[in-house]
Amino acid sequence: MVAEYPATNRTFQILQAAERGKYAIPAFNCYNADGILGSIWAAEKMNAPAMIEIFPFSMHFHGPEFIKFASEACHNAKVPISLHLDHCTEKEDVYKALELPFDSIMVDASSQDPEENFKFVSEIVQIAKTKNITIEAELGRIQGGEDGVPTVDMEALYTEPEFAAEFISRTGIHYLAPSFGNIHGPYPPGGPMKYWQLDRLAEIKRLSPEAILVLHGAFPIIHDLFQKTVELGVRKVNLNKNLHDKYLEFWKDHVSNTEMTGLQRGGIAAWMEEAIESIKLCGCNGKASDVNSIN
Numbered sequence: 354m355v356a357e358y359p360a361t362n363r364t365f366q367i368l369q370a371a372e373r374g375k376y377a378i379p380a381f382n383c384y385n386a387d388g389i390l391g392s393i394w395a396a397e398k399m400n401a402p403a404m405i406e407i408f409p410f411s412m413h414f415h416g417p418e419f420i421k422f423a424s425e426a427c428h429n430a431k432v433p434i435s436l437h438l439d440h441c442t443e444k445e446d447v448y449k450a451l452e453l454p455f456d457s458i459m460v461d462a463s464s465q466d467p468e469e470n471f472k473f474v475s476e477i478v479q480i481a482k483t484k485n486i487t488i489e490a491e492l493g494r495i496q497g498g499e500d501g502v503p504t505v506d507m508e509a510l511y512t513e514p515e516f517a518a519e520f521i522s523r524t525g526i527h528y529l530a531p532s533f534g535n536i537h538g539p540y541p542p543g544g545p546m547k548y549w550q551l552d553r554l555a556e557i558k559r560l561s562p563e564a565i566l567v568l569h570g571a572f573p574i575i576h577d578l579f580q581k582t583v584e585l586g587v588r589k590v591n592l593n594k595n596l597h598d599k600y601l602e603f604w605k606d607h608v609s610n611t612e613m614t615g616l617q618r619g620g621i622a623a624w625m626e627e628a629i630e631s632i633k634l635c636g637c638n639g640k641a642s643d644v645n646s647i648n
């Protein structure tokens with residue numbers, strides 16, 4: 354029997370395997386080839402499934418050839434890796450991305466009014482189906498800013514579990530990024546410990562047991578708290594700052610006396626070290642063979 358969409362989709366296969374195994378998948382936010390290669394090599398070294406994420410910024414800055422390179426690099430890895438477009442806020446970017454070799458796209462329509470959001474996301478899910486692409490959507494408002502995502506200046510808007518259930522069933526999205534006190538960028542004093550509402554996360558999963566949950570704003574990573582979100586059903590974790598801090602730290606320390614080749618090698622090595630830690634934290638090391646064979 355030929356498997357049908359979304360079962361044939363690479364991101365879906367990876368995250369479904371994580372759901373079955375009750376672990377998470379790191380989604381590494383990359384801005385250049387060093388990040389992409391460092392993430393892939395780390396995953397290969399750990400025999401782990403993983404995801405590479407690109408912001409719309411890079412789609413524009415580097416152009417479609419960069420997306421093709423990223424996709425080929427992911428798909429030719431020795432372990433299952435998919436390519437994802439993170440935080441696609443502009444409608445025209447979503448349409449553009451649907452023509453590129455992404456395995457999945459996050460439609461960030463959270464700043465629109467809810468009915469608009471329903472309509473737009475439903476339409477995108479239908480188009481994505483014809484392209485074998487799966488869709489993540491954000492509900493509520495994951496406050497704060499990260500590179501490529503505008504900083505919002507509004508009170509945190511939490512995801513209502515009932516609304517999330519309705520949204521998932523009405524739009525047909527494959528992955529949900531809930532807002533339960535997680536924010537992008539620096540936390541106010543007290544950090545994630547103070548702001549994350551794990552009860553809310555649990556209730557979202559209880560009302561939508563089929564939903565694959567995505568964690569944004571995981572930095573700073575607090576191991577115990579992180580593990581709790583995985584226990585509550587988080588299967589994809591977006592990682593950005595922890596990797597770039599390590600990569601840039603190496604460059605800062607060596608830029609005045611090292612050739613480009615050495616900077617690239619050392620930068621990627623630093624990135625890999627951190628990526629390996631993230632893979633271990635997610636619990637997906639050694640899990641590559643959990644993912645169904647991908648054609």
Ligand SMILES: [Zn+2]
Binds near residue numbers: 570
């Ligand atoms: Zn995010």
